[in-house]
Amino acid sequence: DSGVTQTPKHLITATGQRVTLRCSPRSGDLSVYWYQQSLDQGLQFLIQYYNGEERAKGNILERFSAQQFPDLHSELNLSSLELGDSALYFCASSLSLAGGGEQFFGPGTRLTVL
C-alpha cells in the first residue's frame, strides 16, 4: 500500500458525459501527478500539481482539467467523454517539486466509456 488513495475504483459512463476522479496523496507529499494508462499508449503523464499550483503539463487534452485543493487532495475532471478516453487513470504523489524522483502511485481508477 503506497498511501495514495483514489476513488472511485471503477467508473462506467456514456460518451459525452463528465466525470471527476479523486486522489489523496500520501501524508506529507506536496506533489500530485495524474497519468493515463491505456493498452496501446502505455503510461502517459497528464499533469502535475505542487502545493496547489500547476507545475508541469504533459499530454493533457483540453477536455480534461485538474486542480489541487488546500488539503492537497486533487481532482481530475474529464468532460465530453469519448470511447478513446477509456483507460486506467493513476494518481501519484511525491514530496518534492521536481518530477524526476520517486513517485508513489495510487491503485488507479478504471474508466470505461460506453
Next chain:
Amino acid sequence: EDKVVQSPLSLVVHEGDTVTLNCSYEVTNFRSLLWYKQEKKAPTFLFMLTSSGIEKKSGRLSSILDKKELSSILNITATQTGDSAIYLCAVADSGGYQKVTFGIGTKLQVIP
C-alpha cells in the same frame, strides 16, 4: 518531444535465469531515469538514476545508466516467479515543463 523506447516488449524465462531489459531515451534536458515495476495494479518504484548516480543495485536487481548512449539496462539475476510483471522505464525532463515520459514497458513472465 521526449521519447522512451523499451525492449524487448515481452520476455518469457525460466526461474533462475538472468534477464536484461533495455531502455533508450531522447530527452531535451535530462534530469533522471526511473525504473518501475507494475504487477496487477500500480507501478512501484525500483530505481532512480541520475548523472551523479549511474549505477544502482538492490538485491537481485541492478541498473546502469549510459548517458553517452542515452540508454539504461535493468538486470534481474536468479529470476523468481514473483518477478513476473511489466517493467517501466521513464525519463524526467528538467526543462520548463518538467515532464516525465514513460516507455510502454517490458512484460516479463517467469515460469517455474
